[in-house]
Amino acid sequence: MNSLTHGLVLGGGHAGMLTATALARHLDTVTVVERDHYPQGPSHRKGVPQAHHGHLFVAGGVQAVESLLPGTIDRLLAEGAHRMGLPEDSITLNAYGWQHRFPATHFMITCGRELLDWVIREQALRNDKITVVEGGDAGALLGDAGRVTGAVVTDGDGRDRHVDADIVVDARGRGSRLKQWFAGQGREVEEEVLDLRLRYVTRVFAPPPRTMKEFHAVFNLFSDPTVPGPVSNAVMLPIEGDRWMLTASGVRGGEPPTDDEGFLTHLRRLAHPLLADLIGLTEPLTSAQVTRTTSNRRTYYERLDPWPEGLIVVGDALAAFNPIYGHGLSAAALGVVAMDQALEEHGTGDDAARHAMHAVGAVADEPWQWATAQDIQYMDLEEDEVNNLRDQMGDFVKMMMDAGPVQPVVSAALLNVHTLSASQSTLQAPHVIAAVRRGVRRPVLTGPPLTDAERAFLASHAKDAAAPEPDRGT
Numbered sequence: 424m425n426s427l428t429h430g431l432v433l434g435g436g437h438a439g440m441l442t443a444t445a446l447a448r449h450l451d452t453v454t455v456v457e458r459d460h461y462p463q464g465p466s467h468r469k470g471v472p473q474a475h476h477g478h479l480f481v482a483g484g485v486q487a488v489e490s491l492l493p494g495t496i497d498r499l500l501a502e503g504a505h506r507m508g509l510p511e512d513s514i515t516l517n518a519y520g521w522q523h524r525f526p527a528t529h530f531m532i533t534c535g536r537e538l539l540d541w542v543i544r545e546q547a548l549r550n551d552k553i554t555v556v557e558g559g560d561a562g563a564l565l566g567d568a569g570r571v572t573g574a575v576v577t578d579g580d581g582r583d584r585h586v587d588a589d590i591v592v593d594a595r596g597r598g599s600r601l602k603q604w605f606a607g608q609g610r611e612v613e614e615e616v617l618d619l620r621l622r623y624v625t626r627v628f629a630p631p632p633r634t635m636k637e638f639h640a641v642f643n644l645f646s647d648p649t650v651p652g653p654v655s656n657a658v659m660l661p662i663e664g665d666r667w668m669l670t671a672s673g674v675r676g677g678e679p680p681t682d683d684e685g686f687l688t689h690l691r692r693l694a695h696p697l698l699a700d701l702i703g704l705t706e707p708l709t710s711a712q713v714t715r716t717t718s719n720r721r722t723y724y725e726r727l728d729p730w731p732e733g734l735i736v737v738g739d740a741l742a743a744f745n746p747i748y749g750h751g752l753s754a755a756a757l758g759v760v761a762m763d764q765a766l767e768e769h770g771t772g773d774d775a776a777r778h779a780m781h782a783v784g785a786v787a788d789e790p791w792q793w794a795t796a797q798d799i800q801y802m803d804l805e806e807d808e809v810n811n812l813r814d815q816m817g818d819f820v821k822m823m824m825d826a827g828p829v830q831p832v833v834s835a836a837l838l839n840v841h842t843l844s845a846s847q848s849t850l851q852a853p854h855v856i857a858a859v860r861r862g863v864r865r866p867v868l869t870g871p872p873l874t875d876a877e878r879a880f881l882a883s884h885a886k887d888a889a890a891p892e893p894d895r896g897t
């Protein structure tokens with residue numbers, strides 16, 4: 424009889440690769456079953472359709488990946504990804520105004536999702552305990568509601584194979600069918616969904632040569648969702664190959680169109696014309712890609728009692744967020760780290776999966792609260808409902824959000840939470856409360872906080888477009 428312990432990971436995407444890495448620390452062998460065949464390099468694949476859109480990878484998640492797969496950040500940067508200091512390298516306008524570019528306290532990595540996945544996959548698959556089965560559809564689980572013992576894997580020719588395992592982890596993303604499997608066992612899983620039907624449209628552009636050196640910035644232009652009427656946003660990221668990836672989004676009549684002219688009109692309708700001016704200097708490299716798969720979906724597997732031995736759920740299969748907050752990749756990575764720690768603490772025997780499931784669920788709670796609390800403001804509410812929301816928000820939170828763009832201590836505290844580097848409870852630290860009370864430290868900015876070099880760049884490249892108002896505040 425074979426006494427080697429075996430882990431089975433269903434889905435070989437972002438969370439799947441990290442999970443395989445973590446399981447390999449606790450088990451003798453790990454098999455990852457992935458429906459796609461992987462491309463040779465950093466290219467698109469069908470199973471990750473969201474890769475067409477901009478992916479911000481915030482510090483909390485990046486550090487989680489680095490702890491599982493040391494060397495990943497360096498490898499990404501060597502392949503052309505960008506490390507963006509926050510808020511220094513960010514030109515951001517939100518409902519509370521233009522953010523001062525204070526010296527960086529946090530960071531994010533920006534690159535195409537294909538590059539990110541490829542580097543993480545290469546790093547993970549160096550581990551010779553891990554084997555991947557490509558072109559395998561992971562379907563029903565083996566076992567029963569008391570203990571999961573493996574899964575049925577269907578190959579490209581439609582042949583079913585039973586794969587046994589001591590621990591099975593569902594990392595099949597938004598398309599996971601685990602809830603249906605539980606329904607087949609007569610068990611209903613609690614689920615919450617909040618779907619704004621936010622429309623995302625993304626294109627990649629080539630800016631003029633040397634732009635990335637002179638304009639080293641991430642651009643975020645957000646409407647104030649509490650003002651009635653259309654909501655139109657856009658985020659532009661530098662990605663590998665000296666390109667810009669621009670994701671426009673909108674709802675309530677502010678949805679971005681996909682045709683060239685309509686897309687540019689959307690950019691012109693934003694709260695400031697900066698992005699429209701910059702795009703006017705570029706060459707489009709791709710056609711517009713569109714999605715409305717932007718809902719928040721939280722499936723509370725950890726609330727099922729009893730929880731089956733041998734089963735864990737991670738990533739989007741457990742909690743998927745409105746992508747506008749840039750939290751999905753990081754929440755998934757932090758969840759895997761929590762799973763790893765739970766296995767370390769409780770071992771891989773009886774009850775291990777239940778402990779791990781609770782640990783992963785707890786990590787998802789904060790980004791879930793964040794995304795849903797923000798999203799409610801985007802809903803098409805009557806004026807008195809908006810006023811109610813503002814009342815519920817409380818004077819202190821409002822003061823904090825107002826102070827964020829202009830007060831360095833508050834800015835850093837909010838970035839701690841935005842980048843999933845610390846829990847929301849850190850916003851109540853005495854030094855943060857004192858800074859909020861002290862109030863505004865820098866003048867409120869009336870235009871984008873551009874550096875002299877950035878203004879000079881704009882002026883030299885767009886002689887007939889007026890350069891935006893200089894920053895008088897930093």
Ligand SMILES: Cc1cc2nc3c(=O)[nH]c(=O)nc-3n(C[C@H](O)[C@H](O)[C@H](O)COP(=O)(O)OP(=O)(O)OC[C@H]3O[C@@H](n4cnc5c(N)ncnc54)[C@H](O)[C@@H]3O)c2cc1C
Nearest residue numbers: 434436437438458470478479561596738739746749751752
């Ligand atoms: C439009 C959009 C933009 C986003 N932007 C951001 C962002 O800026 N920042 C951020 O942090 N997050 C962002 N996200 C979220 C991020 O994409 C997800 O959180 C992340 O991909 C979750 O990883 P995962 O491994 O759980 O799922 P996925 O990455 O989706 O991987 C699931 C894997 O499972 C495989 N699979 C599925 N079913 C089966 C099956 N039956 N058998 C075998 N394999 C299967 C798939 O092929 C795929 O490889 C965005 C999401 C969307 C939709």
